[in-house]
Amino acid sequence: MTQTAPPHLPRLRLKVTPAAQTQLRAGHPWLYESSVKSQNRPGAAGELAVVLDRQERFLALGLYDPGSPLRLRTLHVGAPVTVDRAWWAQHLDSALALREGLFDHATDGYRLLNGESDGWPGLVLDRYASTLVLKLYTAAWFPHLSMVLELLSERFPGFAVVLRLSRNIQEAAKTFDLHDGQAVQGDLDGETVIFSESGLRFEADVVKGQKTGFFLDQRENRRRVEALSQGRRVLNAFSFTGGFSLYAARGGASSVVSLDLSQHALAGAKHNFALNPALVGVGHQTVQADVFEWLREDQGHFGLIVLDPPSLARRESERAAAIAAYGTLAEDALKLLGRGGILMSASCSAHVSEREFFAAVRGAVKRSGRGSVELETTAHAPDHHASFAEAEYLKAIFIQVF
Template sequence: MTTPSARVVLKPKRARPLFAGHPWVFAQSIARVEGSPEPGDEVEVVSHEGATVGRGLFNPSSAIRARLYRWDGGPLDDAFWKARLETAVQLRRDVLGLDARNSAYRLVFSEGDGLSGLTVDRYGSCLVALFSSLALHRRRDAILDALRELTGAEGIIARPDRAVAKEEGLDVGDVRIVGTIPEDLTVFENGLSYKVDVLQGQKTGFYCDQRENREAVARYCLGKRVLDLFCFTGGFALNAAKAGAASVRAVDSSAPALATARENARINEVANVEFEQGDVPKILERLKAAGERFDVVICDPPKYAGHARDLAPALGAYARLNHAAVDVLSPGGILATCSCSGLVDRATFRDVLANVAEHSRRPVQILEQRGQGPDHPVSAPCPETDYLKCLIARVG
C-alpha cells in the first residue's frame, strides 16, 4: 500500500480530536509540512511524536489545511469515494426510508457522512452538489459519476459553495451540469408542493434541514395569527397555513424568494398567507409601533456566524432579533426561533432566550429543543455538525 509523499506533522497536544475522528486539521495546529504537496494532494497526517493519525487532502490556501477521510491507512482513490457515497445513499434509502416519503432531502451531509467538503441535496430525479473543498472539487468527475450510478439521478448540477469559495480557492462560476436539469422543478414535503430553483436559488435551492421542524411548529398554529420571519420560499408559512392558522404574514428581504413563495402558496391553494418584502428588523419596529401582536412568531434567520471572529456580533444579532420578535408576541404566545450557525452551540443559544426573558420581564418556557432532520446526521467526534438549533418556547 503506497504512502503519500507528503506528511503534515502536528504540534504537540493537537492530535487527540483527530485520532477521535474529527476531520479538520487547522493551519495553527500544524508544526510543519514535510514534502511539497500541491493543492488537492493526498497527505499523511501524523502526531508530533510521529504516530500516524490518518489520510487527508491538502489545501495550503485554506484555514483547514487538511481534511481527513481515512484512519485505516487505505488510499483515497475512486473506489473509496464511491464506497463512502454508497454508505450515505443507503442511510437515506434503507434506514430513514426517505425515498418513500419525501422527494427533497439531504443525500450527503459533508462531515456528517465522512465526506468533509461535499453537500448533496436530492430533489426528485435531480441532485445538487455543493463543493466547499478545493481538493474534493478536483475529484468532481469521479464523485459525480458515482452519484449518478448509485442514485439513478437524471441530472446533477455541481458548483462551488459560494460561502467559502474564495477562501478555498474555488471559482464560483465553475458550474458543471451532468444529464438534464428540469426547468420547472417541484418537490413534495409534508404534503405540500414547492418550486425549487436549483440554478439560481440560495444554497441548493431549498432548506431540507427544517423539514421536521416546520411540521412541529405548525402544530402550535391552529386558529392562530402567525408571523414568519425570513420566510424564504414559504416553508414554515405554508405548513402553518395547512395546519389551520387563522392568518400568516410571511416576511423576507429577497424578491426572488418571495416570488417563489407566492407561487408555492398558489399551487397549494393556500389563500391565508400574506407575503411582504423588507428588512426584518425594520418591519418588526413598524409592527411594534403599530401595536400589532401575533400568537406565533417564527424566526429562521440566515447564518450570523460563519467564522469565530463573527461569534460575538452574531450573539448580539440573535439577541436583538429575538427581543424584537417577543415585542410583537401576544402574552402566552409561541416563539419558534432558530440558529443555523454551527459556532453557536445549544447552551449558548438557550442563553439568548434567557437574556430575552431577563430584559423583557416576560417568562420564557422552552417546550421543545430541536435540531436538523436525520438526513443531516451529527458526527459524534465533530460537534460542528450539530449546527441547527430550533427552540419552541411559550412566552408569558
C-alpha cells in the same frame, strides 16, 4: 490509494504537532496549516496525504488543500487503508444507508451527504426530486469529481447533477473548466426544480439559490410549526420563500404573514403557495420590510411567530453582536404575541453556541415579565447530523407565553 500527483513522486507525508495528533485520534476531521510541522514535498490540491505520528507511523489519511487554512480534511484515521474506487463506493453506500427509512414518497428533498459528518469532508450532496446538487467547499475535490459523478450515476440513474461551489474556490474551478451552477451530469430543465416535502410542493433554485437551492435543514422544525398553528395568526419573519408559511397554512392557521426584506424571496413564497392549491383558502400576506424595524411597530397580536434569520455571525468577531441581536428580535417579537402565543426562534450561526443562543432568547422572555412554558429545544435533523463541534450550527427553541 487514488493517485492525484504524478506517479513518480513519493506519497505526500505530513508531520504535525502533538496537539493535532491528539485531535486527529479523537476524530476531529480538520488539520490546520498551523499544525503542520513539516512535509516531505509541496502538495497539490486533492492529493491524498498521509499524516505520520511521532514515531513516523501511519496516523491518518486525508485530502490535501494547499490553498486553504484547512490544510488536510481527514478521510481515515487508524491502520493504513487502500483508498481506491471500491473504497469510495463503500464509503458512499455507508452514508446513503443512514438515510434509509427516513423519508417516504411524500418527501423527495433531503440531504444525502453532510460533509465531514458523513466522512465526505468539504462536500455536500442534496436531492431535489430527480436532481442532485453537489456543493463543494474545497478545491481538493476537483481532481476526484469524475469519480464521484460516476458513483452517483450508478446509484441514481437518470438524475441530473448540478455543481455548486463556495465562493473561495470558484476561481480555482476555472482550471478544471467548472463553474458554479453548472449541470455536470444529465439534463436540467431551467434553473429551478419542483420537489416534495411532507406532501407539500416547493421550488428550489438549484443553479443560483442560497445553499443548494432551499433550506432543507429546517424541515423538522417546519413540521413542528405545522402542529402548533391551528387557529393561530402566524408571522413568519425572515420568511425567504415561505417554507414555514406553507406548513403553518396547512396546519390550520387563521392567516399567515410572510415577512422578508427581499422581494425576490417573497415572490418565491407566493409561487410556492400557488404550487399547493389546497392552501389557497388560507389568507397569506407578504410584507417586504426590514424585520428588525417592522417588529418594533404595532402590528397587532399574533398567535405564533417564527424567527429564522440568516446567519448573524459569519465570523467570530461578530459573535457578541449576533447574541445581542437574537435577544432583541425575541424581545420585540414577544410584544406582538398574544396570551398563549408561541415564539419559535432559530439560529444557524455556528459561531454562536447553543448555550449562548438559548440564553439570549430566555433572557428576553424573562425581561418581558410574562409567564412562560418552554415547549421544546431542537437541533439538527437526522439527514443533517453533526459529528463534531464546528458542524453544530442549527438550534431552535419553542416557548409559549401568557
